[in-house]
Amino acid sequence: MILYTNAGFKKYAIDVICLLYILLFVYAAVSKLLDFENFQVQLGQSPTLSSYALWISYLVPLIELLIALFLIIPKLRNCGLYSALCLMTMFTTYIFIVLHYSSFVPCSCGGILEKMSWNVHLAFNLFFVVLAITALIWQSQQPNNNAWKKKPRTIILKISLSFILSVIAVTVLFLLSEEIMQYKNPFIRRFPQHPVMRDTVIDLKFNSYYFAGADQKRIYLGNYSNPLHVKVLNEKTKIIETTKITFAKKNIPFVSVRTVVRGSHFYLTDGSVPAIFKGRISDWKTTGEFKGLPYFTLAEPVDSTKVILRSSRGKNRSHELGIFDDGQIQKIRYNKTLLQVQKDGIFDTDGTLAYSEKLHQLVYTYYYRNEFIVVNSNAELSYIGNTIDTTTKAKIKVAYLKNGMERKFSAPPLTVNAKTAVCGNLLFVNSRVQGRFENEKLWKDAFIIDVYNLVKRTYIMSFAVYKIEEKKLFSFYVTDDYLYAIMENHLAVYKLRNNLKKEMKIVK
Template sequence: MKLSVTTKSIFLNSICLLYILLFVYAAVSKLLDFENFQVQLGQSPLLSAYASEVSYFVPLIELVVALFLAVNRWRFVGLLASLMLMLMFSSYIFIVLHYTSFVPCSCGGILEKMSWNQHLVFNLFFVLLALLALAFYSGLHQSKNRIIKGAPIAGIISISVLSSIGFMIALFLNSEGIIHHENPFIRRYPQHPILLMHQMDLKFNSYYFAGYRKGKIYLGNYTNPLQLLSMDSSLNNRQFDKISFDVKNRFFQRVTIGIRDSFFYLKDGTVPTVFMGSTSNWKLSKELKGIPFFTLAEAIDTANLVFRANNGKEYANVLGLFRSSQVPKVSYNPHLLQRQIDGVFDTDGILLYSEKTKKIVYLYFYRNEFIVADINSKLIYRGHTIDTTTKAKIKVAYLKNQTERTMMAPPLVVNANASICQNLLFVHSKIKGRYENDLLWKQAAIIDVYDLNRNIYLLSFPIYNSGEKKIDSFWVTATHLYAILGNELMVYELKSILKKEINNVRLKER
């Protein structure tokens, strides 16, 4: 049916009015809640690297396009810009839904009430309206408008469509590279990567994680070092195991228990000693003799150990290996830990070992760096957490003729704790990132996740406080995250977004 000039003009004006209302409303909504808008852009898997620029340009462009649509002389430019904007918004949603690792929050205003699929349909509807309006406009004004005079309207629209979609694809690819490899300290918070399933009162706040084996988490107790508490992920089948210990003439000061595979390890670096035994009977059966004094130690297997000692230059921290079957049994790699100030406090950190990938990981407390080494203590690479603290912010005082050292002031803690699960490193960060809510940091601990195989940052998530109790330590398995908050034990289920990243290493190994 052929429409009259009057009907086309009415349709054209109505579409322009709808677009003006949409863009003005969207721009004003963003500006009225600008801080939240920036936070949402910062969490976007597509725009986070450009959140600052986009947060200013998008409302401005929407208002400018609305102005163009209101002026007859510039209406064609306004309609073409409207088409390109809606195509960009639609491409953004399509990429988010199908090609990103997680789906962020919506964009504010009344549109925030829509699901992402509903939002996509809404945008595509306005794309069709823009195409229809352009067709009406070209029929009514082609002979008068110098911009489209002599130029095929189909060609102009085709170029606009391709350039809009291509721009969003290029933006996505570039943003992914920046966030994963050159992160400007912008965290990504996907929706519900973990879900609280169970919690229990441990009665005491002296528990720590000893290890995990065959679906059971094991907790050691600093005040009762020879007793272990174990349970499954549902916090059922609770069991207390007592280690048989009759070693004499040893004056232990700080005994800790670690579990690796079907063996347990009793460690005390002040003696120094490491005993081991089977978890089938909890009896000590072997001592790893010849170990030097150490401050941290992780068993690699029943014959080998990685440890940290103060045997470096000026008693600085150094990482070493103990191999019971070799001569000499002890070897050091003085190049792994890098001194910045004193070699002790500035290199303090957390020692981890991934049995699945056979990697040693050392995470510094006071700077944004971690070390990944193989089981021969050979450096694989130096990775960085996403914050910007490259140098430890500590002050050290020397006492008793330079024989003792202490902190002069409270240090800036960058990484408070960590856990490793196969190829993933989970870090409890203490540094607030860009576009992050102050209230969130008061209510929760922030965990950042890194893929050690690819040396990239993946995502972040909060672990909320339990009243006044904050997280002390945590342990991650392939299916669950366990956290101790004071005297409470929390069990969280890992959702698909995290399980998929853990499963990636399994697929590669096959």
């Protein structure tokens, strides 16, 4: 029915549509330019455009102003309408991809449109796409043009091609951006909306606690100062009780005892003795020990007979990973190829051990480079992964003292991955390296956690854990429902939101 209205009404309607587009594009461009830094940050967090955020941030406001100018000039109006159709189709396609295919939904753009939900924004854009198509058809039917009567198929073809090519352009950008984000490492973090929310904060009174482990209902905290005392936190009620490990043996020269809870067992470990004692959490009594252990610097029990160790037994006392199996004749087997030496073999291969009970795999994350390795329960390499920063070589300087017998840092090292935790198929890394388009205040006020999918071998998202009274982050632990962070003498509990929890589904 619209196509058969009179020419005067159509001309008036075209003027109104062009005016609406002019107001929209001028307002949008000026809003972006007035808050340009924030606009760049928002593009940097985009799941579709993050890899191209720098040049798009300059290009989009310029194009919007240019289209507005075309729509003002009568001779360029037709070109302006086609350009408006293409740009608005691109915006619409972008929102559709964000809602249906991206790994998270970022914050909305600025100005009035920021108040809209993404679905309302999609409908708003579709409305303007329809307006542009209507204006182009009516423009071709004007008496001074009359292109519709001569070649209506040509007009439909031009409109269709403009629409289709715009959709294809944004889709290709999305696919290329995903490729770059996952494999070409431009170091742009993705911050979705609130994946964790603070639940409660508990005062532990002392700053000597660490995470020993968890089961389905409880979190266990060890204590460096009092190794035989374990605090047990009920995950649901947040009530803490204290239990004591019964340890009969005496006169053992312990230096640094660490408690590990794995399943129904607990383990007391000290690599300087070396010793690992074990027992059941049902009664907290040590009932056995691993015999014939080598000296070790890190240990992660796999089960009641196996433990993966890191020892300084390689060339020039460099670190090596191996597996100790108490049930085998040859109890210890080292895999010399797992840790790759870059400089000295000790500092450059230093890192954290974390074990996924669901995957039956261990993750070793280097402190000073953007790399982690995933190892199976037989200390065999599954694959080498990378964190999203660009520090491929450890930025450390090592001084050799006492004729090479002692090593120390001769300059402060660049710590890349400070703390780690594993929950199911996800690796959580507390990064110390700031990415592009990230706010300085955020880094001052919070600790940044990057999340990786160990099964899909991809980076997923990042989020901030805000500091408590400027306290340092000692360690953190993640369960299916909560993230726990020890900040000196405080235990902060954060509830995981659905946009993070849905990533915990293990894909075989």
